[in-house]
Amino acid sequence: MIEPLTPDMVFKCLSDETRARMTLLITLKGELCVCELTTALEQSQPKISRHLSQLRSCAILEDRRQGQWVYYRLHPHLPDWVHEMLQVVLNANRRWLGSDAERLERMHARPDRAAVCG
Numbered sequence: 001m002i003e004p005l006t007p008d009m010v011f012k013c014l015s016d017e018t019r020a021r022m023t024l025l026i027t028l029k030g031e032l033c034v035c036e037l038t039t040a041l042e043q044s045q046p047k048i049s050r051h052l053s054q055l056r057s058c059a060i061l062e063d064r065r066q067g068q069w070v071y072y073r074l075h076p077h078l079p080d081w082v083h084e085m086l087q088v089v090l091n092a093n094r095r096w097l098g099s100d101a102e103r104l105e106r107m108h109a110r111p112d113r114a115a116v117c118g
Contacts (some may be wrong), residue, residue, distance in 0.1 A: 013058035
């Protein structure tokens with residue numbers, strides 16, 4: 001069982017631009033792997049992994065392993081208010097996230113959830 005999330009915990013965790021963008025992309029797409037996030041955000045794998053670790057520690061994200069790959073999604077026990085807030089922020093800021101989403105869509109050989117992430 002995760003500790004109940006409070007607004008200060010959520011906003012501190014999402015106060016970094018990279019973590020905010022990652023979380024909104026995952027909100028948009030449902031689930032993404034590290035390689036998709038590195039492409040979308042044009043960041044190094046170690047930086048993306050570090051931010052993903054912080055989001056997992058905050059209980060914003062949950063990961064699942066498929067073979068040697070790790071996929072990230074919103075934590076299934078997030079309170080409704082967090083889901084609602086993320087959706088409102090996503091809907092109001094699609095232009096801010098636009099370049100990231102476009103790079104993700106243009107990514108060659110994007111993994112499907114049944115395949116490996118290359």
